[in-house]
Amino acid sequence: MTSTSTSASAGGGSASPVPPGRPRQSMIEIDQLHKFYGPFEALKGISFTVRSGEVVGFLGPNGAGKSTTMKIMTGLMPPTRGSVSIAGHDVLDEPLEVRRAIGYLPEIPPLYPEMTVRDYLSFAAELRGVPRARRRRAVDLALERCGLTHMAQRLVGNLSKGYRQRTGLAQAVIHEPRVLILDEPTVGLDPTQVIEIRGIVRELGEERTVILSSHVLPEVQATCHRVVIINRGLVVADGPMDELLSRESHGGVVASLRRPPEELDPLRQLTAVRQVQRLGEQEFRFFLEPGDDVRERFVAGLANSGYGLIEVRAETATLEEVFRDVVLEEVPA
Amino acid sequence: MRFVWAVFRREIKSYFVSPLCYTAIAAFLGIMGVLYYALLMGYERTRLRAAMNPLAEMPGVENIVRGMLGSDIMWAFLIIVPLLSMRMLAWERQQHTAELLLTAPMTTWHLVLGKFFGAVFVLITMLALAVWMPFVVVYWGSADPAPLLSGILGVLLYGALMLAIALLASSLTESTIQAGFLTLLFMAVVYVVGILVPRVPLVGENLEQFTPGGNLSLLARGVVDTQPLVYFLSMTALLLFLTSQIVDSQRWR
Ligand SMILES: Nc1ncnc2c1ncn2[C@@H]1O[C@H](COP(=O)(O)OP(=O)(O)OP(=O)(O)O)[C@@H](O)[C@H]1O
Ligand SMILES: [Mg+2]
Numbered sequence: 001m002t003s004t005s006t007s008a009s010a011g012g013g014s015a016s017p018v019p020p021g022r023p024r025q026s027m028i029e030i031d032q033l034h035k036f037y038g039p040f041e042a043l044k045g046i047s048f049t050v051r052s053g054e055v056v057g058f059l060g061p062n063g064a065g066k067s068t069t070m071k072i073m074t075g076l077m078p079p080t081r082g083s084v085s086i087a088g089h090d091v092l093d094e095p096l097e098v099r100r101a102i103g104y105l106p107e108i109p110p111l112y113p114e115m116t117v118r119d120y121l122s123f124a125a126e127l128r129g130v131p132r133a134r135r136r137r138a139v140d141l142a143l144e145r146c147g148l149t150h151m152a153q154r155l156v157g158n159l160s161k162g163y164r165q166r167t168g169l170a171q172a173v174i175h176e177p178r179v180l181i182l183d184e185p186t187v188g189l190d191p192t193q194v195i196e197i198r199g200i201v202r203e204l205g206e207e208r209t210v211i212l213s214s215h216v217l218p219e220v221q222a223t224c225h226r227v228v229i230i231n232r233g234l235v236v237a238d239g240p241m242d243e244l245l246s247r248e249s250h251g252g253v254v255a256s257l258r259r260p261p262e263e264l265d266p267l268r269q270l271t272a273v274r275q276v277q278r279l280g281e282q283e284f285r286f287f288l289e290p291g292d293d294v295r296e297r298f299v300a301g302l303a304n305s306g307y308g309l310i311e312v313r314a315e316t317a318t319l320e321e322v323f324r325d326v327v328l329e330e331v332p333a
Numbered sequence: 334m335r336f337v338w339a340v341f342r343r344e345i346k347s348y349f350v351s352p353l354c355y356t357a358i359a360a361f362l363g364i365m366g367v368l369y370y371a372l373l374m375g376y377e378r379t380r381l382r383a384a385m386n387p388l389a390e391m392p393g394v395e396n397i398v399r400g401m402l403g404s405d406i407m408w409a410f411l412i413i414v415p416l417l418s419m420r421m422l423a424w425e426r427q428q429h430t431a432e433l434l435l436t437a438p439m440t441t442w443h444l445v446l447g448k449f450f451g452a453v454f455v456l457i458t459m460l461a462l463a464v465w466m467p468f469v470v471v472y473w474g475s476a477d478p479a480p481l482l483s484g485i486l487g488v489l490l491y492g493a494l495m496l497a498i499a500l501l502a503s504s505l506t507e508s509t510i511q512a513g514f515l516t517l518l519f520m521a522v523v524y525v526v527g528i529l530v531p532r533v534p535l536v537g538e539n540l541e542q543f544t545p546g547g548n549l550s551l552l553a554r555g556v557v558d559t560q561p562l563v564y565f566l567s568m569t570a571l572l573l574f575l576t577s578q579i580v581d582s583q584r585w586r
Contacts, residue, residue, distance in 0.1 A: 074432075074436045075436065075584065076432060076436060076584065077584065078584070096438050096439075099436055099438040100438040102436065104432070104436045106429065106432040108429045108432075109429075110428075110430045110432045110433035110434075111428075111429075111430065112343070112428075112430055113428075114347055114351065115343075115346070119346070123339065123343050124433065127339055127340075127434070127437040127439065128437060129438055171433065
């Protein structure tokens with residue numbers, strides 16, 4: 001029922017994946033998280049919920065508090081105030097239950113340079129409680145998933161940065177956790193690797209809950225159902241990808257005209273047009289009147305106008321624009 | 334327990350590909366060798382002096398064994414235990430593998446025990462490589478082997494206690510160098526106390542049973558008593574417990 005997201009993984013289309021439409025309970029609940037590092041308040045009351053099966057992009061500029069939030073989610077450090085519960089278990093009260101449910105890729109992959117990739121993953125599987133009988137298969141599967149099979153006998157310390165990152169990711173998924181917490185999983189990877197990782201995340205996201213932080217916005221736009229953006233320790237945007245994108249787009253239509261009029265006025269007179277902006281020599285942005293069939297009427301009118309319509313497209317916002325908007329709102333440029 | 338086993342196995346594999354581990358073993362054997370030689374020379378001198386004096390008794394070799402199992406081994410540990418502490422908890426933090434261990438579904442106690450037994454394994458390896466020295470002496474000197482056997486047990490227990498100190502020290506910092514120096518400092522304090530305690534007037538002798546060195550020398554004299562065994566095991570367990578509490582409290586800081 002979620003075939004759209006798998007088939008799109010290789011192509012990396014621009015449409016954001018549709019969340020699977022099944023009843024889902026919340027897997028991650030973050031409530032009013034505050035964190036002080038000494039006198040410095042890194043988190044100022046972060047709250048959001050992630051439902052089972054969602055793939056959530058966790059965004060924010062450097063120093064926003066993403067890694068801090070993720071460390072608190074894994075029980076590596078306590079919040080100063082507030083609570084986190086994962087798969088129904090409070091991080092402070094039932095840390096072992098929480099740790100059984102999660103796979104975690106920290107910002108710096110936790111690798112032993114003196115071990116081979118296979119040994120390392122086998123150790124990770126053992127630590128995550130994968131029974132001995134299933135360990136070898138789990139390691140093989142993780143190697144394959146992360147494109148590491150041919151590197152299995154290499155020493156981790158001799159791997160390139162991208163392969164280290166993959167090894168870190170393989171470690172996080174080895175026990176097929178219900179909740180995956182990935183702190184910048186695609187950092188240091190080349191574009192093909194990024195697409196592969198995107199595939200892995202999606203594949204896992206079919207069954208599992210994933211929260212991943214990233215600075216690569218097109219990446220997030222292509223992988224995640226939902227986005228939570230934080231800035232300076234506060235949530236500044238939170239919602240389904242489609243919703244955020246459509247909120248940001250101005251509802252404009254951009255058209256290229258071979259023979260545009262000298263002035264903007266004649267364009268303003270066209271059917272269904274409310275406002276016009278000049279974007280370039282031949283390019284204009286039209287804001288239309290509200291209504292269901294306005295685009296249809298507008299395009300028909302424009303085509304018959306004699307200005308030589310050669311291209312027309314509806315404007316959709318990119319995640320970059322959303323990000324810039326919500327983050328810059330806070331920080332005066 | 335399977336978590337302890339997992340951590341322990343990884344520790345050992347890692348130790349035996351690590352230059353630091355081989356440095357520590359080489360240093361241990363070197364120090365023991367030099368001290369062994371010095372003891373033999375010292376023995377030789379007293380023996381010659383005794384041979385020239387018809388009234389003197391020929392000295393036995395027991396003092397050599399006692400020296401090796403007592404102060405010699407203590408000095409050797411003062412060098413190698415801080416070296417080993419550099420691969421304990423601070424090391425995991427420094428290379429960020431602590432995140433892997435601390436987010437695994439095991440308790441901190443499992444982690445601490447796994448790391449501890451890993452280091453004890455290295456200790457046993459070292460002792461196994463050096464143990465021929467006192468055995469040669471006992472064999473050629475036709476001395477009673479019992480004190481040597483109980484002494485070796487004592488050295489093992491004493492070493493394990495020092496490793497527990499090292500583990501505790503390494504839980505207090507994120508830098509392996511600092512862990513090494515902190516271990517050295519803690520051990521130095523233990524040694525100085527051990528040297529000063531017997532000199533306390535009146536009660537000195539009674540207090541000696543509370544120092545690691547005092548208990549070691551009990552065992553090295555061939556006194557296999559429950560007192561030193563209980564002492565070493567409970568002190569070690571206490572330190573390991575403290576270490577796991579410290580690591581947990583850092584998680585909750
Ligand atoms: N151990 C620490 N002690 C003091 N301040 C810290 C500590 N860790 C993080 N901070 C501060 O807390 C803030 C949030 O840091 P955090 O690492 O969570 O940001 P981030 O969103 O992950 O950033 P990045 O995108 O650079 O990874 C930063 O201002 C950082 O300087
Ligand atoms: Mg970060």
